Amino acid sequence: xxxxxxxxxxxxxxxxxxxxxxxxxxxxxxxxxxxxxxxxxxxxxxxxxxxxxxxxxxxxxxxxxxxxxxxxxxxxxxxxxxxxxxxxxxxxxxxxxxxxxxxxxxxxxxxxxxxxxxxxxxxxxxxxxxxxxxxxxxxxxxxxxxxxxxxxxxxxxxxxxxxxxxxxxxxxxxxxxxxxxxxxxxxxxxxxxxxxxxxxxxxxxxxxxxxxxxxxxxxxxxxxxxxxxxxxxxxxxxxxxxxxxxxxxxxxxxxxxxxxxxxxxxxxxxxxxxxxxxxxxxxxxxxxxxxxxxxxxxxxxxxxxxxxxxxxxxxxxxxxxxxxxxxxxxxxxxxxxxxxxxxxxxxxxxxxxxxxxxxxxx
Amino acid sequence: xxxxxxxxxxxxxxxxxxxxxxxxxxxxxxxxxxxxxxxxxxxxxxxxxxxxxxxxxxxxxxxxxxxxxxxxxxxxxxxxxxxxxxxxxxxxxxxxxxxxxxxxxxxxxxxxxxxxxxxxxxxxxxxxxxxxxxxxxxxxxxxxxxxxxxxxxxxxxxxxxxxxxxxxxxxxxxxxxxxxxxxxxxxxxxxxxxxxxxxxxxxxxxxxxxxxx
Amino acid sequence: xxxxxxxxxxxxxxxxxxxxxxxxxxxxxxxxxxxxxxxxxxxxxxxxxxxxxxxxxxxxxxxxxxxxxxxxxxxxxxxxxxxxxxxxxxxxxxxxxxxxxxxxxxxxxxxxxxxxxx
Numbered sequence: 001x002x003x004x005x006x007x008x009x010x011x012x013x014x015x016x017x018x019x020x021x022x023x024x025x026x027x028x029x030x031x032x033x034x035x036x037x038x039x040x041x042x043x044x045x046x047x048x049x050x051x052x053x054x055x056x057x058x059x060x061x062x063x064x065x066x067x068x069x070x071x072x073x074x075x076x077x078x079x080x081x082x083x084x085x086x087x088x089x090x091x092x093x094x095x096x097x098x099x100x101x102x103x104x105x106x107x108x109x110x111x112x113x114x115x116x117x118x119x120x121x122x123x124x125x126x127x128x129x130x131x132x133x134x135x136x137x138x139x140x141x142x143x144x145x146x147x148x149x150x151x152x153x154x155x156x157x158x159x160x161x162x163x164x165x166x167x168x169x170x171x172x173x174x175x176x177x178x179x180x181x182x183x184x185x186x187x188x189x190x191x192x193x194x195x196x197x198x199x200x201x202x203x204x205x206x207x208x209x210x211x212x213x214x215x216x217x218x219x220x221x222x223x224x225x226x227x228x229x230x231x232x233x234x235x236x237x238x239x240x241x242x243x244x245x246x247x248x249x250x251x252x253x254x255x256x257x258x259x260x261x262x263x264x265x266x267x268x269x270x271x272x273x274x275x276x277x278x279x280x281x282x283x284x285x286x287x288x289x290x291x292x293x294x295x296x297x298x299x300x301x302x303x304x305x306x307x308x309x310x311x312x313x314x315x316x317x318x319x320x321x322x323x324x325x326x327x328x329x330x331x332x333x334x335x336x337x338x339x340x341x342x343x344x345x346x347x348x349x350x351x352x353x354x355x356x357x358x359x360x361x362x
Numbered sequence: 363x364x365x366x367x368x369x370x371x372x373x374x375x376x377x378x379x380x381x382x383x384x385x386x387x388x389x390x391x392x393x394x395x396x397x398x399x400x401x402x403x404x405x406x407x408x409x410x411x412x413x414x415x416x417x418x419x420x421x422x423x424x425x426x427x428x429x430x431x432x433x434x435x436x437x438x439x440x441x442x443x444x445x446x447x448x449x450x451x452x453x454x455x456x457x458x459x460x461x462x463x464x465x466x467x468x469x470x471x472x473x474x475x476x477x478x479x480x481x482x483x484x485x486x487x488x489x490x491x492x493x494x495x496x497x498x499x500x501x502x503x504x505x506x507x508x509x510x511x512x513x514x515x516x517x518x519x520x521x522x523x524x525x526x527x528x529x530x531x532x533x534x535x536x537x538x539x540x541x542x543x544x545x546x547x548x549x550x551x552x553x554x555x556x557x558x559x560x561x562x563x564x565x566x567x568x569x570x571x572x573x574x575x
Numbered sequence: 576x577x578x579x580x581x582x583x584x585x586x587x588x589x590x591x592x593x594x595x596x597x598x599x600x601x602x603x604x605x606x607x608x609x610x611x612x613x614x615x616x617x618x619x620x621x622x623x624x625x626x627x628x629x630x631x632x633x634x635x636x637x638x639x640x641x642x643x644x645x646x647x648x649x650x651x652x653x654x655x656x657x658x659x660x661x662x663x664x665x666x667x668x669x670x671x672x673x674x675x676x677x678x679x680x681x682x683x684x685x686x687x688x689x690x691x692x693x
Contacts, residue, residue, distance in 0.1 A: 035471070039478040047486060056631035059654045082366075123585055130594050144610035144668070150654045158655065159608070179584070186581045212390045212450045225389075230364040230419050291500055296366045296414065296423050298391070307392050307414065309423075314500035324392035324454070332450035335471070360453075361478065 004032065007343070011040050015118045015347040018357040022350075026343055034338035034346075036331055042361040049321040054080050054289065055154055057321065064323065065359040066147050067110060068301045070103040072323065072359075073152040075299040078233065079308040080154050080318075082295040084287065088233070089280040092156035097234035098272050099143070099151065101265040102169075105176070106135040107302035108262045111354050112187060115255060118351045119196040127183055131176050138169050156282025166273050173266050180266075184259045197251035201349035203337045204249055213333040215304020215326045216261065217353050219245045220253035227300035238271060251345075254352040288316040301326055303354050325359040364419040371413065371424035373439060379413070379424065380444035388415040388422075390444070393454035395462040397487045409462050409487070411441065431463040431487065438465050445470035453477075461486040609670035610653040615644055617686045619665030626657035626666060642686045649679040 004027050011019035019040040025033040045064055049057050062073035074096055081088060113128030136146045142161050143149040151158050161169070187193055203213075208221035218225060226243035228235045235241065244260045246253035289312025297308045304326030313319040334353050341349060371379060383390070391414035411426040430439045443466050445452045456477035458464040463484035588594075596603055605611070622644065624637040634650035635657060637643075651673075658666045 037473075037477075039476075039480075042478045042480060044485060052631055055656070056629070059631045059652060059656075124581060127581065127584060133594065140609065141606045142608075144606075144608040144655075145653070148652070150610070150652075158659065182581070182584050190581075209389075210449075212448055227364075232363060236363065291504070294368055294423075294425075296368070296412075296421060298364065298366075298416075298421060305391075309394055309412065311396055314503065320394075320396045322394045322396075324394065328453045329392070329450055331453050336449070 003027075009346065013347075015351065017114055018355050020350070020355055020357050022338075022346075024338075024343065024346065029343050031338055031341050031343060031346060034335050036335060038331075038357050038361055040361075041358050045362045046321055046323070049318045051317070053316040054318055055285075055316075057318070058152060058154065059150060061321075061323075062148055062150065062152075064362050065325075065356055067107045067356065068103070068303065068306075068359060069147055070099050070149050070152070071299060071301040071306065073149070074100055075297060075301075075306055075308045075323070076310075076321070077152045077154050078299065079295055079297040079310045079321075080289070081285075082297055083289045083293050083310050083312055084154075084285065086155050086283065086285055088156055089283060090277050091160075091279040092281045093234035094237070094272050094276045095157050095161060095281065096152065097237075098161070098169075098269050098276075099139075099149065099157075101268045101272075102135060102138055104265045104302045105262050105269075106132055106139075108258045108265075109135065109180075111258060111302075111351075112183070112255070112262075115348075115351050116187075116193075118347055119193065121190075121192060124183065124186060124193075127179070131179055131183070134172055134176055138172055141165065141168065153282060155285040156280070158282070160281050166276070170270060170273055173269060177263070177266055180262060184263075187255060187259055193255070194252065196345075196348055197255055197352070198248075200251045200345045201337050201341055201352065202248075202250045203333060207336065208249070208333065211333045211336060212329060213304075214329050215301070215354075216254055216257045217304065217330050217333060219243055220257045221249035222247045225305075227298050227305050232299075234272065237275065238268065241268075251348055251352040258354075288312065288314065289318065290314060303327060303356055303359075304330065323359075323362060325356065325362075327353075327355045327357065328360045330355070331360075364416075364421055366421040366423065368412075368423045368425055371426050373426050373429060373441065376411075376413070376426065377442040377444060377447075380447040383415050384447040386417070388417045390414075390448035390451060391416045391421065393444075393451055393458065395458040395464055395486070397462060397489075409458075409464060411458070411464065413444075429464060431465065431484070441466045443467060443469045460484075463487060605670040607670065608668075610655065611669050611671045612648060612653070612673045613646060613651060613657065614667055614669045615646075615684055616665040616667070617644070617684050619663045620644060620686045621663055622686055623662060625660050625662060629656045629660040631656065636681075642688060643683055644686055645681045645683045647679065647681045648673045649676075 004025050007024045007026055009022040009024050010016050011021045019038075021037040021040070023035040023037070024031050025035075045060055048060055052060055058073050058076055061076040062069040064072045109128050109132040113125045113132065116122075116124035116128060139149060140146050142165055143151045143159055203221050205222050208218050208223050213221070213223065214225065222245050224243045224245050229241055229243055231238070231241070244257055244264060246257050289310070291312060291314030293312040295310055299306050299308065306326055307322075307324035309320070309322040311319040330353055334350065334355070337349055337353075338346060380390075393414070394412045396410045396412065408428040408430050411429055413424045413426070415422050415424070426441075429441060430437055432438055441464055443451070443455055445455065446468070449470055452469055452471040455466045455469045456471075456473045459466055460473075460475055460478045460480060461484060622637055622639045622642065624639070627635045627637045631654060632650050632652055634647045634652075636645040638645070653668070655668060658668060
């Protein structure tokens with residue numbers, strides 16, 4: 001038996017897109033224990049809710065993370081609407097779903113690119129990000145921003161998508177889908193991808209359930225859980241929604257689940273665009289949340305289930321706003337999956353979990 | 363559609379509840395802390411803990427009220443860790459300790475206060491001046507509302523004669539005070555000044571009239 | 576065969592127009608609704624100060640006695656809440672971005688007094 005060595009990994013590391021630090025206890029080339037450490041980018045955004053009123057905080061909420069920006073503003077708005085009993089117009093719900101699904105496509109394409117970069121497939125990375133650029137162009141045309149969209153408000157949305165813009169979105173998505181199918185083919189069948197992912201970082205269904213994992217990380221281990229299946233908000237209008245799962249539970253399964261979710265999101269956008277009703281896009285919201293009123297809400301972010309909690313105090317300022325992001329829920333899973341893996345696979349495993357540390361710390 | 367419910371939980375049942383939920387197949391969603399600085403709690407320096415569990419579209423939030431926190435070892439409540447049941451809770455328990463000062467015993471992966479690198483201790487329990495003002499205003503508004511209702515009820519009982527009931531009630535000072543309580547202080551001060559000026563003007567006008575006569 | 580999947584795509588892009596533009600010489604046309612910077616129609620403004628109160632980042636200062644409306648371009652996050660809150664609809668979003676500058680500065684506009692002019 002060889003001597004245990006501790007290798008510090010991160011927070012700055014060529015393959016890590018996020019400031020996550022790990023103390024890897026290794027014996028030879030095998031990791032025996034991984035201790036995660038976060039806290040490098042804690043900004044205290046939850047505290048800021050006390051000095052910004054509930055309408056202003058939406059712009060803070062979407063700055064929590066650059067990738068799930070739309071999701072955070074949506075989740076926050078839904079929570080405050082639940083707190084105040086606001087009924088959102090149907091058209092606004094549809095628009096929210098359309099933007100949320102487009103941002104899921106953007107997030108997954110970004111992630112696929114990063115994963116390709118991590119296993120050294122540069123041209124695949126370039127192609128993924130080339131497609132992502134077109135998704136950002138959709139955002140730019142419909143909302144006026146590329147990353148920070150600022151379209152959600154408490155009570156609805158700020159901008160409408162008219163029918164010509166909607167046709168343009170569908171046209172761009174058709175173009176993306178053609179190219180994307182080729183990329184997906186490479187992602188799922190190429191030998192250089194499979195060599196790095198198949199059988200690496202396996203986590204069983206039982207472990208996934210007992211570690212309370214969420215998002216694509218859990219679905220790759222066949223946990224059929226996706227918040228969208230409850231049909232909350234505009235998702236209730238979908239004709240059919242089933243969470244996409246894989247049974248293998250390894251890195252390859254996680255790549256596969258995310259790859260397929262992009263196509264699913266494109267299908268959802270198309271369906272919603274075809275069915276969108278006419279009408280108002282926002283209702284005026286008056287008054288302030290009652291003192292001591294509490295509400296909790298969950299939402300499927302690109303990375304998994306995100307939990308929101310708000311408590312009012314009778315004024316237009318909230319007492320507490322809380323976001324529990326998918327990554328903080330998956331950290332325990334990450335620690336257990338890293339135990340026993342090869343040192344060279346650590347970056348691949350961390351990437352397939354898709355950690356978003358700035359979301360986690362807020 | 364998922365449903366979200368809030369229900370109370372006693373501090374001593376935290377661990378047994380977690381074990382029970384685990385064996386029933388509930389998924390641990392999250393643990394959060396809320397600094398209870400509304401002044402409604404019977405202890406100062408207390409936080410509420412919310413444990414959320416989910417199963418089949420039912421999101422249950424169990425609220426542990428008034429958990430004493432702080433540096434005084436004798437006064438604080440010690441919360442049992444649920445990481446023996448749900449390992450994924452270690453993130454939230456460390457967070458509650460670092461940001462709110464909740465004492466949690468036997469966390470599976472315990473960072474002992476070094477989970478978040480924060481410059482001040484327990485930053486989330488500090489009451490910001492804005493929040494204090496908001497609370498005071500909310501309390502004032504509630505008190506003024508109660509006073510108004512009381513006055514209205516008193517008016518009803520005493521105003522038995524028809525003449526009194528038919529006449530619209532004059533805008534009492536209490537009414538105006540109730541409205542002022544809801545406004546930001548600088549604005550309220552402005553309105554008060556305007557009202558005083560108006561009163562002075564009226565007085566002067568009356569004096570003038572009297573002089574003319 | 577699948578090995579050539581990406582190769583075909585990469586090879587095909589030789590004959591296509593490049594996806595990128597030569598930035599400093601060539602600029603992407605800005606779409607109509609792009610959030611660039613806030614412009615104010617000073618003739619419409621009544622200096623009510625609602626924009627100042629709705630701004631989440633305290634970028635706008637309204638000085639009623641001196642009849643001036645100021646915006647700190649580098650503090651503004653282009654959320655557009657002032658545009659939606661304005662009762663006279665005198666604020667609007669222009670697609671041109673604020674150009675970078677070595678120092679943060681505020682843009683000040685003086686609002687003409689309609690009573691004086693009349």
